[in-house]
Amino acid sequence: MSVRTLCGLFGMSAQAYYKKKKTILLRSQIRTAILSAVHYYRSKAPGMGALKLHYELCSIYGSGAVGGRDAFLNLMRAEHLMLPAKKPRRTTNSNHLYKKYPNLIKGVTAQYPNHIWVSDITYIWIEGGVCYLHLLTDMYSHAVLGWVLAPGLQSEYTQQALEQAITQAGGGNLCATIHHSDRGSQYACNAYIGILTEHHIRISMTESYNPTDNAVAERMNGILKTEWIYGMALFKDEKHARRQIAEMIEFYNNERPHMSIGMKKPMDVYYGEVPGKCLWKK
Structure with a gap:
């Protein structure tokens, strides 16, 4: 028909x-x-x-x-193209039996390099999973003194970042330095506290879960993600992410001007004004 x-x-x-x-x-x-x-x-x-x-x-x-x-x-x-809901990722586990230290930097402004160090961990997405970036930053110069990109949150990686910072500062007696972090088990465990104590570094921790209590560390995470990572394609794997992040931190430390330090470069400020060890300033 x-x-x-x-x-x-x-x-x-x-x-x-x-x-x-x-x-x-x-x-x-x-x-x-x-x-x-x-x-x-x-x-x-x-x-x-x-x-x-x-x-x-x-x-x-x-x-x-x-x-x-x-x-x-x-x-x-x-078409089954909706993304699966992302599981919330926590980098801080404060539910532990280790000693929690008081906040020594509340209302305190860093007066010189190695006066206050701030530590934090943030997650970095890669294809098929996630890695964790363990960071330690000098509050005065905003220089990244230690960092490790790792597959997990284990304290051994956080300790490696700390040891890098201690080496950067010359090692030995660092009694003029305060180390500030959240109350996560990575920072409160015996091994981490032992390294800080060995170098006479004073220990400070946040007293609440407010991100502003560790604002400089949070700000460093934000700069890496908003100025670099969010504008890039997803990292292929951990090795690719580590290589790219190394370049980012190298540029940040040595070439990127920072407004809060008068448009100077973090490492120029850090190495240009490092005082002698044990010059404690109240």
Whole structure:
């Protein structure tokens, strides 16, 4: 039977049938183009969420072609392209039996290099997982004195970052230095405290869970992520991440001007003003 005859049986004109067929074909082509674009962006940034994809595709194809937000989200769900919910990652475990030390730097401003060191751990996403960046920063110069990118949160990695900082400071008796951190087990464990005590470094810890209690360390994490990491494709693996982060920290320490130290470079300030050991200033 002809198309005209079949359409007549359903009370529909052949013209309406061909128009509908053209519309369905066009929608199919648009859907294919949208899904192709989604796969392209996900190949470059696997963690790019659906809302960001919708915004980006609307700017390319127009909101009329892409459709509304809810329709786009339904398409992503139907194609199993929604990202799984990220499990919250905690780097601090304060539920331990080690001694917790008082906060010695509340209201205190760093007066010279090696006066106050701040330590923190942040997570770095890589393809298929996550790594942890253990950092130790000099509060006065904002220089990164020690860092380790590791597959886990074990205290041995935090100790390696501390030992790098001690070497950077010349080792020996560092009685003019305060080490400040959160109350995580990595910083409170016997091995870590033992290294600090061996070098006569005073121990300070946050007294609450407020991020502002360790603001300089949090700020360092933010600079690395917002100025570098968030603008890059996901690291392929731990080795790739370590190589890239080494370059970032090298640039940050030696070439990036820092507003809070008069647009000087952190390492210029650190090495230019390091006092003699045990010159304790109250």
